[in-house]
Amino acid sequence: MKQFSTKAIIIKRVNFQEADRIVTLLSKDYGKIRIIAKGVRKLKSKLAGGMELLSVSEISYIVGKSEIYTLISSRLDVHYSNIVSDIDRTMLAYKVIKIIDKFVEDGSGEEYFDLLQKTLAGINEQKLNISTTELWFVMQLLEQTGHLPNLKVTSDGKELNSSKKYIFDFENMTFTESKTALFGANHIKLLRLAVNYKDPKDFHNIKNTADYVDESLKLATEMLQFTFPQLN
Incomplete structure (x- = not known):
């Protein structure tokens, strides 16, 4: 599976299963993408900080066979508080x-x-x-x-x-x-x-x-x- 990194703006989030989210982002390098952030709703999730709406984050994700990619890391860059x-x-x-x-x-x-x-x-x-x-x-x-x-x-x-x-x-x-x-x-x-x-x-x-x-x-x-x- 290929891994990609880019800067992205979070534009939509939908809860999925018990602790995941499907997140829609507009990325600087690859346009609009959808990713699954697994476990992001758990209290100690390392992904949560970079998945805030109305924010810019540095993200890395892997592309498999699904149209929805898998988030592997996220870091908040700008939050418009x-x-x-x-x-x-x-x-x-x-x-x-x-x-x-x-x-x-x-x-x-x-x-x-x-x-x-x-x-x-x-x-x-x-x-x-x-x-x-x-x-x-x-x-x-x-x-x-x-x-x-x-x-x-x-x-x-x-x-x-x-x-x-x-x-x-x-x-x-x-x-x-x-x-x-x-x-x-x-x-x-x-x-x-x-x-x-x-x-x-x-x-x-x-x-x-x-x-x-x-x-x-x-x-x-x-x-x-x-x-x-x-x-x-």
Whole structure:
């Protein structure tokens, strides 16, 4: 049997038999994997410390004939303790890992490891607004999957104008000019910046965005749900 070692984020745990757990992880090198952590629920288990939800761990496992691999060692690297001490941050973190779990197939998705790690680190920062972090995550996910909306021109090819108002065309993932629309230059600018900044902590440093975050997040979330109905 082959042995592998990697850094991984624990995204799901299910109790199995008397003392075991089936654990789903997003690993840096091998994507989404499922492992059995034998005896991990016992009080003196050496594996337990590295199998905490919302944490990053160094793990080693062996691959046999089963689709579920066997954990042989785990060491906690980072635990996002501020998340679990705040209900709103906890709910957002669970929402994010649920999206990743639904979105990524077993044996793939290693390219999303850094995105998930940065997102959890952003949620863990108590001074950072969680809605801003969520907006950053959604726009980064749309970009990485190749489904980024057109943030440069309208559906009829005109450059987006700071003096105009727009509605969003989900079928074509573009904005369309409308006098009664909700979205303006500041919303579109914020969406662009959420793509351009590659760390949520840097994205939070942008000033004068508080009035536009919630509406921009609602739109970005609707984009994601329209593009990937399985996430609904």
